[in-house]
Amino acid sequence: MPADGGIGASPKRREDVRFLTGKGNYTDDINVRGQAYVHFVRSELAHGHINSIDTGAASAMEGVVRIFTGADFESVGGIPCGWQITDRFGEVMQEPAHPVLAQGKVRHVGDPIAAVVAETYEQARDAAEAIEIDISELPAVIDMKAAVANSDVKVHEDLISNLCYDWGFVEENRDAVDAAIKGAHHVTTLELVNNRLIANPMEPRVAVGDYNSATDDHTLYTTSQNPHVIRLLMGAFVLGIPEHKLRVVSPDVGGGFGTKIFHYAEEAFCTFAAKACGRPVKWTSSRSEAFMSDAHGRDHVTKIELAMDAEGMFQALRTETYANMGAYLSTFAPSVPTWLHGTLMAGNYKTPLIYVNVKAVFTNTVPVDAYRGAGRPEATFQLERVIDKAAREMGIDPIELRRKNFITEFPYATPVAVEYDTGDYHATMDKLSEIADLSGFEARRAQSASNGKLRGLGVNCYIEACGIAPSNLVGQLGARAGLYESATVRVNATGGLVVMTGSHSHGQGHETAFPQVIADMIGIDASMVEIVHGDTAKVPMGMGTYGSRSLAVGGSAMFKATEKIINKAKKIAAHLMEAADSDIELKDGQFSVAGTDKSVAWGDVTLAAYVPHNYPLEDIEPGLEETAFYDPANFTYPSGAYACEVEVDPDTGKVDIKSFAAADDFGNIVNPMIVDGQVHGGIGQGIGQALLEQAVYDSDGQLLSGSYMDYAMPRADDVPYYTVDHSCQTPCTHNPLGVKGCGEAGAIGSPPAVVNAVVDALQRAGHDITHIDMPLSPSKVWSAMNS
Amino acid sequence: MTKVSMSVNGRAVSGETEGRTLLSQFLREELNLTGTHIGCDTSQCGACVVHVDGKAVKSCTMFAAEAEGADVMTIEGMANTDGSLGMIQQAFQDHHGLQCGFCTPGMVMSAADLLKNNPKPTETEVRAYLEGNICRCTGYHNIVKAIMAASGQDVTIAAE
Numbered sequence: 001m002p003a004d005g006g007i008g009a010s011p012k013r014r015e016d017v018r019f020l021t022g023k024g025n026y027t028d029d030i031n032v033r034g035q036a037y038v039h040f041v042r043s044e045l046a047h048g049h050i051n052s053i054d055t056g057a058a059s060a061m062e063g064v065v066r067i068f069t070g071a072d073f074e075s076v077g078g079i080p081c082g083w084q085i086t087d088r089f090g091e092v093m094q095e096p097a098h099p100v101l102a103q104g105k106v107r108h109v110g111d112p113i114a115a116v117v118a119e120t121y122e123q124a125r126d127a128a129e130a131i132e133i134d135i136s137e138l139p140a141v142i143d144m145k146a147a148v149a150n151s152d153v154k155v156h157e158d159l160i161s162n163l164c165y166d167w168g169f170v171e172e173n174r175d176a177v178d179a180a181i182k183g184a185h186h187v188t189t190l191e192l193v194n195n196r197l198i199a200n201p202m203e204p205r206v207a208v209g210d211y212n213s214a215t216d217d218h219t220l221y222t223t224s225q226n227p228h229v230i231r232l233l234m235g236a237f238v239l240g241i242p243e244h245k246l247r248v249v250s251p252d253v254g255g256g257f258g259t260k261i262f263h264y265a266e267e268a269f270c271t272f273a274a275k276a277c278g279r280p281v282k283w284t285s286s287r288s289e290a291f292m293s294d295a296h297g298r299d300h301v302t303k304i305e306l307a308m309d310a311e312g313m314f315q316a317l318r319t320e321t322y323a324n325m326g327a328y329l330s331t332f333a334p335s336v337p338t339w340l341h342g343t344l345m346a347g348n349y350k351t352p353l354i355y356v357n358v359k360a361v362f363t364n365t366v367p368v369d370a371y372r373g374a375g376r377p378e379a380t381f382q383l384e385r386v387i388d389k390a391a392r393e394m395g396i397d398p399i400e401l402r403r404k405n406f407i408t409e410f411p412y413a414t415p416v417a418v419e420y421d422t423g424d425y426h427a428t429m430d431k432l433s434e435i436a437d438l439s440g441f442e443a444r445r446a447q448s449a450s451n452g453k454l455r456g457l458g459v460n461c462y463i464e465a466c467g468i469a470p471s472n473l474v475g476q477l478g479a480r481a482g483l484y485e486s487a488t489v490r491v492n493a494t495g496g497l498v499v500m501t502g503s504h505s506h507g508q509g510h511e512t513a514f515p516q517v518i519a520d521m522i523g524i525d526a527s528m529v530e531i532v533h534g535d536t537a538k539v540p541m542g543m544g545t546y547g548s549r550s551l552a553v554g555g556s557a558m559f560k561a562t563e564k565i566i567n568k569a570k571k572i573a574a575h576l577m578e579a580a581d582s583d584i585e586l587k588d589g590q591f592s593v594a595g596t597d598k599s600v601a602w603g604d605v606t607l608a609a610y611v612p613h614n615y616p617l618e619d620i621e622p623g624l625e626e627t628a629f630y631d632p633a634n635f636t637y638p639s640g641a642y643a644c645e646v647e648v649d650p651d652t653g654k655v656d657i658k659s660f661a662a663a664d665d666f667g668n669i670v671n672p673m674i675v676d677g678q679v680h681g682g683i684g685q686g687i688g689q690a691l692l693e694q695a696v697y698d699s700d701g702q703l704l705s706g707s708y709m710d711y712a713m714p715r716a717d718d719v720p721y722y723t724v725d726h727s728c729q730t731p732c733t734h735n736p737l738g739v740k741g742c743g744e745a746g747a748i749g750s751p752p753a754v755v756n757a758v759v760d761a762l763q764r765a766g767h768d769i770t771h772i773d774m775p776l777s778p779s780k781v782w783s784a785m786n787s
Numbered sequence: 788m789t790k791v792s793m794s795v796n797g798r799a800v801s802g803e804t805e806g807r808t809l810l811s812q813f814l815r816e817e818l819n820l821t822g823t824h825i826g827c828d829t830s831q832c833g834a835c836v837v838h839v840d841g842k843a844v845k846s847c848t849m850f851a852a853e854a855e856g857a858d859v860m861t862i863e864g865m866a867n868t869d870g871s872l873g874m875i876q877q878a879f880q881d882h883h884g885l886q887c888g889f890c891t892p893g894m895v896m897s898a899a900d901l902l903k904n905n906p907k908p909t910e911t912e913v914r915a916y917l918e919g920n921i922c923r924c925t926g927y928h929n930i931v932k933a934i935m936a937a938s939g940q941d942v943t944i945a946a947e
């Protein structure tokens with residue numbers, strides 16, 4: 001490992017100093033002179049017709065600047081959806097309007113109806129109480145299967161039903177899969193729920209709109225993972241502001257996990273209201289608002305069938321899922337249960353025939369969209385759960401059954417349209433076996449038993465597709481965006497570099513890790529490289545951070561731009577040393593002429609670029625600044641094997657995680673410390689999903705888990721120390737860094753390990769239990785044991 | 788509006804507040820001490836923890852007026868006098884105990900309170916003490932490790 005902060009080192013994070021001393025600059029820390037504050041009046045009903053809104057008394061209250069309702073937004077666009085799915089019959093999905101403030105109807109608890117702008121938060125809140133809203137309540141559409149079966153009550157009257165789309169993949173394989181399942185030696189079937197979650201980054205969303213009437217410039221400060229995406233969606237589709245008149249800034253962002261990808265109504269509102277009111281307008285979400293306005297995640301109801309021959313070789317897989325879209329289509333919602341889910345159904349296995357059916361459904365709930373892993377956790381969970389069940393039915397050891405079916409040759413084209421470039425699934429399983437001490441399990445189990453506890457072991461694999469994504473491919477699949485990434489590398493005269501990256505860091509440590517790559521390429525100290533991100537006025541058009549894409553795609557753009565810099569710098573060096581370009585070598589920040597002792601330092605060349613007295617002006621321009629856009633050739637395919645050991649208390653049903661081990665293959669690693677941290681965080685969220693978290697709606701559409709009193713976030717004493725390893729490395733073959741991405745793996749790989757472990761513990765204790773739906777709360781586990 | 792005066796990070800301060808103004812709001816909006824974060828409205832996340840008269844307090848659970856005359860310490864007061872990171876802050880950086888940084892001020896303030904009262908806590912005690920501080924990024928592994936390290940204990944058991 002280099003000690004100098006290059007690739008493979010773990011320098012301390014430079015961003016930490018400001019976060020540890022209270023000097024971060026989060027969006028809520030930004031106050032613009034003269035700002036007013038907005039409070040949204042949100043629907044308390046899940047579904048209803050708005051008969052009237054009386055703002056008269058409220059408008060007259062102290063401090064009120066202006067009150068807005070849906071009528072104020074009739075002349076602007078609605079919140080757009082960024083992905084259009086074509087269903088199995090060749091029809092495009094049903095796509096409802098999504099107004100900034102409700103028009104005519106409310107469709108979920110939390111749907112914004114009106115907004116009060118006032119001098120202070122308190123005044124805005126007080127006036128909101130005085131607004132009189134008359135709504136006729138309608139029956140709520142909550143259960144997905146009922147919503148599809150019965151179209152009497154529709155979330156959107158102008159659509160033909162509550163079904164957004166009925167997607168089949170690969171549709172041409174449908175009959176062959178049916179036939180293979182019909183004729184199979186054994187078919188294992190499992191029905192399960194992937195529980196609805198709320199991302200809950202610790203920083204609630206914030207938006208501050210500002211408008212300069214003299215220049216007609218708009219600025220939006222917002223808690224976004226991708227400011228350019230917001231600029232494009234909001235500018236072009238909602239408010240009609242050309243991009244050169246709209247600046248979007250996302251400074252320090254306190255976690256995202258997907259839920260800060262999307263363009264939200266509150267952002268458009270603050271931008272619109274700043275102009276309408278003639279002063280800056282700020283909104284800070286309360287946590288209670290976040291529960292009912294941040295896009296939720298997961299919420300799939302699935303039936304999966306796995307057909308095997310007598311030896312346990314997988315023959316065919318069929319899966320049928322109902323996926324909740326909520327009341328409106330959030331930015332990337334339609335892609336999550338389809339292209340981010342169906343394409344992963346092969347997992348790590350050579351199943352020759354696969355058919356995936358997904359029915360996406362509108363309900364009177366908060367919109368559902370990508371949450372850490374987005375579609376891939378849902379695919380992994382059902383696949384790894386059904387394999388575990390199949391192993392027991394077939395009398396084959398669960399690890400053995402997986403190994404038998406592993407893909408071992410690469411590249412490997414799956415029957416679900418993707419091609420894995422590299423991987424070594426036996427290697428990660430071997431590594432797991434070592435770090436989790438799988439052979440010592442029996443002894444630990446006996447020890448637990450002597451303490452009256454039921455110990456279980458759960459093991460599973462995962463594969464994910466990240467580094468999204470080739471633009472031409474996603475275009476064919478319905479994306480309304482390209483998914484390249486950009487970087488501008490600006491070298492200053494004295495040799496320091498500023499990198500303007502389209503990636504966004506909201507906890508991932510880009511300011512530390514990205515310079516390591518450049519430092520390595522040039523052979524300079526990483527402290528000479530500064531990273532700038534999160535401001536559309538500063539960085540080139542970038543697509544932002546999600547889908548574990550920052551290093552694989554954003555890092556590759558930075559690599560390409562740096563290569564251009566080095567090529568130009570070599571030309572300058574050749575001129576300075578009166579040598580041929582092709583003879584110049586760059587090492588440790590020194591340019592030298594091959595086979596001679598002539599050399600010039602990096603700083604001499606950068607100075608010459610900006611003080612071009614002795615310079616090949618006839619061949620090259622002065623200056624040293626390059627931009628690259630990198631569009632990936634394929635997804636990247638991190639993979640791994642995870643093991644969880646639990647103890648179940650037979651008296652209470654409480655599950656204790658005794659150990660958790662993760663062996664991942666992320667390809668090459670730039671900063672091992674940061675990678676460990678990403679995996680830890682993902683595992684923490686996965687354990688949360690498996691044991692604790694669930695967004696619960698009652699049949700009237702009331703959100704019962706609307707605060708931290710009801711929504712169980714994992715706390716420090718719910719989780720153990722984790723054992724993580726990423727020494728198995730099969731580098732990605734199609735990006736210049738050979739990296740695959742590590743941000744989502746933990747959240748994808750961990751829920752099935754936990755559930756497999758609990759089911760294992762119960763079965764070993766003689767219970768005939770094959771599945772319990774997440775979260776595995778004590779009451780659910782106890783009920784299963786005692787039913 | 789009433790006037791409140793208190794000492795914050797060793798400096799005498801005063802400001803006008805409404806009776807309903809929370810200490811967390813007062814610190815952020817009146818004093819511009821934005822290191823104290825607000826992550827919830829039910830007093831559960833712990834992002835807002837400060838010390839009031841030497842005790843860790845969720846600053847969203849008390850009114851600014853209640854801190855009249857009190858000695859308040861926030862994350863901005865935790866560095867050494869020369870500006871370098873204090874011991875607990877340094878341990879968080881050394882052990883990658885933070886990612887997005889939003890929970891971090893509360894975590895550091897809570898950790899300081901824990902170590903003051905229990906200088907050599909066990910891992911179980913650290914985890915139990917952090918019940919009132921939610922972190923969504925780190926899975927707590929490196930936070931616990933950082934606090935154990937800050938207490939001078941061996942953290943190799945938690946090595947990856």
Ligand code: FES
Pocket residue numbers: 824825826827828829830831832833834835836845846847848
């Ligand atoms: S803001 Fe005080 S506990 Fe959450």
Ligand code: FES
Pocket residue numbers: 202254255507884885886887888889890891921922923924925
């Ligand atoms: S570091 Fe992000 S919430 Fe703890």
